[in-house]
Amino acid sequence: MGLLDRIQQTDSRSDEPDLVSHYRDRLLEEIDLDELSRLKPTQRRARLERILSTLLSADGPVLASRDRSVLIQRVVDDALGLGVLEPLLADESVTEIMVNGPRDVFVERLGRVQRVATTFASEEQLYQTIDRIVSTVNRRVDESSPMVDARLPTGERVNVIIPPLALDGPSLTIRRFPRPYRLGELVEKGSLDVRAATLLGACVRGKLNVMIAGGTGTGKTTFLNALSGLIPAHERIVTIEDAAELSLQQEHVVRLESRPANVEGKGQVTIRDLVRNSLRMRPDRIVVGEVRGGETLDMLQAMNTGHEGSLATVHANSALDAMGRLETLATMSELELPVATLRDQINSAIDVIVHLERGADGTRRVREVAALVSRRREDYQLAPLMTFEPDPVGPDRKVTGRFVIHPMPEDLRLRLQRAGETLAPHEPSGIAP
Known part of the structure; x- marks a missing residue:
């Protein structure tokens, strides 16, 4: 077995020496940790690579170039990063x-x-x-x-x-976290078409409250980031996340991240704490990475009290299922509100739901854009604005289909018109390149 094989296949049950551990220990004996800590990450790696190269040359025999490079990379990765x-x-x-x-x-x-x-x-x-x-x-x-x-x-x-x-x-x-995409790039990737992107761009700029729904791995955060890119640059945006993933390009952005309890069980700051605090920060927009508990009620109340144009995501299997999910999450608040009251809150707060789906071939796309048209304490009613109609899946499991635009409810069209958005679905204006 060659050196490269020994490096890549070293096993705790093997009699072969653990070369990576051996040279990592040698490397740690040679370096000055205080000096190393003052270097930039790239300088730190370069310093360790030079020291290790000297150690290998002194130990001999001469290694093949590939073996030597692999060993150096593995040892430095183990010393500085996450090893394998x-x-x-x-x-x-x-x-x-x-x-x-x-x-x-x-x-x-x-x-x-x-x-x-x-x-x-x-x-x-x-x-x-x-x-x-x-x-x-x-x-x-x-x-x-x-x-x-x-x-x-x-x-x-x-x-x-x-x-x-x-x-x-x-x-x-x-x-x-994938790199942030602009909405135009998602159009190029086939996640939605130009007409749907134009529709959603008008909804964001027109300050409608938009909820993005989908299962795990459907690209909710990626899509949220793309939509948030259409918020006008002069507005003050507060983002609230469990783990900071969003990467907004606007100038006036305040990023908040929740904090778990420490080892003593103290110091926890929840998403709900941050949503409540954000209301005191004079936001034009509140963007919540994901609602998953009692903070849902606070988010709904914020949407109903003048914080229009807010964006959030929720785990759900369809646009209609997202409404029931929000209702369930809102009951996790310490306030025991009747279901009819929660339904009133949701019907008043949410304007548009974007449902994302992951196809059999792994592609992520918008499956449905719908307007919530029910009012007050009515049962949830959705009017489709755009749907993706898939073709039958063939042996290659490749998902193809077409995006279909549906007529917009008159009251929603008038709201967008009052906000200065004259929707022309065939025109791509307003989509970030």
Whole structure:
């Protein structure tokens, strides 16, 4: 077995020496940690690579160029970053990394989940990686606290769950945030067409309250970010998220992020706390990354008390299901309101629902745009503004179809007209390039 194979296949049950661990320990003996901490990340990596190259040359024998490069990268990744996961994090096509124990690593690429050859040398090495992640956010994971949500300094969201809750060993999930897309780019990708984009652009600029609904992995945050790009630049925007994913380009943006309790169980700041605080910040728009609890009622009340043009996302399987979901979430507030009162709040607050769907081929697109036309305490009634009509799925599972525009309810058309939006669905004006 060659050196490259030994580096890539080192196993805790093998008699082969763990070269990565060996040279990582040697490297740590040679460096000045105080000096290293004062360097920029790129300078830090370059310094370690030079020191390690010197160590390898001194040890001999001369290694093949490829073997030497792989070993240096693995050792430096292990010393500075997340070890064997660093190449996956550097791969821009990877949107999710799922580690199911030391031997099973999966990634999501282009909407499809696939297994990769990457493995950890041992369960201990996986635990070391997990500890490195949670320590950066002043958290710990052990039997007394076996579940942790955290965020890497580079922005990726991380979830960790370990035994005894995870029966087959520690599980690590890293969600990478895709680069922010403009609405015009989503049109080019086929997520919606020009007419639907023009319609939604008018709704955002016309200060309608828009709720984006969809299941896990349908691209709700990506779409929310794209829609928020159409908010006029002069408006004050407050964004509220569980983990900061949005990347708004406007000048006047205040970004708020919730905070979990510390190891003593204190210091928690919830989404609901932030929604309530945002009302005192004189926002023109409130953008909530996802409503998932009692903050839903606060968000609805904000929409009903002059904070028009707000945007939010919610987990739901259809546009109509989103209304029932909002109703359920609003009951999680400490205020015990009758269902009829909650229905009145939702009917008064929400103007448009955008439902996203992930196709059998992994593509994400807008399945439906609907206006909520029910009033007061009526049962929820939706009027379709745009629907995607798919063709029958063939053997290749490729999803094709067409976007169909439906007549707009007269009261909604008049609201947009009063806001200065003369909707012309065939014209692409107002879509960010």
